[in-house]
Amino acid sequence: MTTHPSAPERSVVDRTLSILGVFDRDNRTLTLSDISRRSGLPVATxxxxxxxxxxxxxxxxxxxxxYSIGLKLWETAMLAPRYSGxxxxxxxxLVELHDQSGGAAVLALRDGKESVCLSILSNDPGLTAYRGGPGCRLPLHVTATGLVLLAHASVVLQDEICAGPLRAYTAATITNGATLRNQLSRTRREGYAMxxxxxxxxxxxIAAPVRNACGTVVASVGVVGPLNMLQPSRLxxxxMATAEAVSQQDRTEGRRMAGVGA
Known part of the structure; x- marks a missing residue:
């Protein structure tokens, strides 16, 4: 079969990944036609x-x-070291932090320019409506956990994100690169982001960093709640104590996390 040089045939792996990639939080169940349209592949394929x-x-x-994502794929994904460990x-x-703070306890790590929620414990049914549950991705500049991860990321990534554009979710979202740089410096200086x-x-x-045995920030722990609950002197x-406890337990259990999120 001859293909045009400007439009090489996609491999079976590429096509399979394209199909899996069309599913997201807003498109959990799709018909064959939906999958075809969103993936750009013929219905027969x-x-x-x-x-x-x-x-x-x-x-x-x-x-x-x-069609929706199956349990087999979920079970396989749960084996990812960055998640399971x-x-x-x-x-x-997180359970203790949730009980003591009265807010939602969140654990997140960085994947590229986004933070990915690994776990969230909350009694607030409306929280996931805007923040999302496990697997939810958000830009690093928007959340406290994301700011912590960005503050300890490479200078190259910080420069790229600060150069913008920075998406605004509310009037209070940081959309100015200089302001974001100041926030990142403050996060590193104070040991937490708010x-x-x-x-x-x-x-x-409010969020703080989780570090591996080498001192590299690999995740962040945070508390989310109404503004009248966010008292920095208390929370x-x-x-920070919770983030350190998670760091210490991970080291004690001997999990090798060096390089994760670097």
């Missing part, structure tokens, strides 16, 4: 690959014919 994925368990088919080390400490109404009006957060020491 989608049908063939989806059948393979369905047979393996990577996709599940609902009663109405739509951190989540296990942090769980009991945001107010940067993602959602009336909500804020900052609590959040």
């Amino acid at each position: 989608v049908h063939r690959i989806v059948n393979k994925l369905h047979g393996w368990g990577a996709l599940e088919r609902g009663e109405e014919g739509g 951190l989540a296990e080390a942090a769980q009991s400490h 945001v107010c109404s940067s993602l959602h009006e009336g909500r804020g957060a 900052a020491p609590l959040v």
Whole structure:
């Protein structure tokens, strides 16, 4: 089969990844036509690959014919060292932080220019409506956990993000590069980051870094709640102590996290 040099044929792996990549939080269940449209692949190709994925368990088919991510793929993803090690080390400490603070306890790590929520414990049913649950991605400049991760990222990444554009979620979101640089410096100096109404009006957060045995920041722990709850004098020491406890437990258990998030 001859293909045009400007439009090389996509490999089976590329096409399979394209199909899996069309699913997101706003598109959890899709028909074959939806998958074809969003992936840019012919329906016949989608049908063939989806059948393979369905047979393996990577996709599940609902009663109405739509497809969603399957348990097999979820189980495989749970084996990722960056998730499993951190989540296990942090769980009991997040429970304690949630109980002591009265707010939602969050654990996040960095993936490129975004923070990824690994775990969140909350009694607030509306929290995930705007912040999202495990797996939710947000720009680093928007949340307290993201600011902590960015503050300890490479200078190259900091320069790139500060150069903008910086998406505004509310009037309080940092959208100025110089302001963001100042916030990052303050975060490193004070040992924690605090945001107010940067993602959602009336909500804020305080977060601190989790470090591996080499001292590299690999994740961040935070508390999210209404603004009247965010008292730095009370919550900052609590959040920093929790982050240190997670760091210490991870070291004690011998998990090798060197280089993660660097």
